Amino acid sequence: MNGKQKSVSETESDSLSRRLTYPVAPLNAPHVQQSWQRCMSAYNLDPAQGWTADVLSSAEFLHISSRSAILLKSAMGEMRRLFKLVQGMGLMVLLADPDATILARCADETHLSVCRRLYLRKGAIWNEAVAGTNGVGTCIKEQCPIFLGQGDHWRFCFSLLASYAVPLFDAQGQLAGALNLAALSGNTTRPYAALVTETLMLSGRRIEEQLFRTRYEGDRILTLGPAEDCSSPLVAINTDGEVTGATHAARSLMGWTDDMIQDHPHLLGELNSEGAVSFEKAEESVIRSALAGCQGNVSATAQSLGVSRATLYRKMKALNISD
Known part of the structure; x- marks a missing residue:
């Protein structure tokens, strides 16, 4: 070996050492470090090596996009709205499926040439195992929000790429893909990372709600509390007060599985069986949401929740809810 050359493992080790000392947002640090470890140990990726993405053919893209047709239909309006908000910051909006394949993009025309060079285009596959640490691939792998600033991507060829990504969940609480904001200007957006991430999460929740309301159209949609x-x-409930569907967050909060939801549990009965304060707050949110949906009509609200009028009055009194 030439004395001026380093082995791949040495290069990767030096790269990881540099990255572990690079300042990143505290919230993301564990996920980014785990991704770097996978890139080094599991994927054996050389950070100094260039990367050419696999890009689906027209026929292949038509096939995979048809599988995500409902997601695309629900997300496109929100993507355009989000793009208008962030365009002035030099950010583009990308939508990917659960396999980290880019399905759609909203980008300024001045960025199109760089997008082609970096494969930020429809049909490009950004799986973490081949692309290394990146917004879409790592977000899908970790199923959590990700922020990557300058130098946080595994490959050096992405050194000026900043990326924000949040996972998207479908009406059954399963991973549907990822929503990504990407900038080609290094760390210029880092001072606003928390604000950009919160805006992106809000868009992700709006897409999830659209998917959920479309799937359970005709059922009453209630919230178990604020989104965090x-x-x-x-949750979606029918006219008998039975749960017919629940989002990812609702399933996590209540401990529901697909089989449990298929048995159509009574929502207030489920909440009433738990003694934790968080469930009391959830019950209050459900009742207030149902009352609002019925314009304050207690009888109609009781019927929609599947309880008697007397029971609802008792719960309202205990929770200090006025009619």
């Missing part, structure tokens, strides 16, 4: 992450705790 990438998913809103929404």
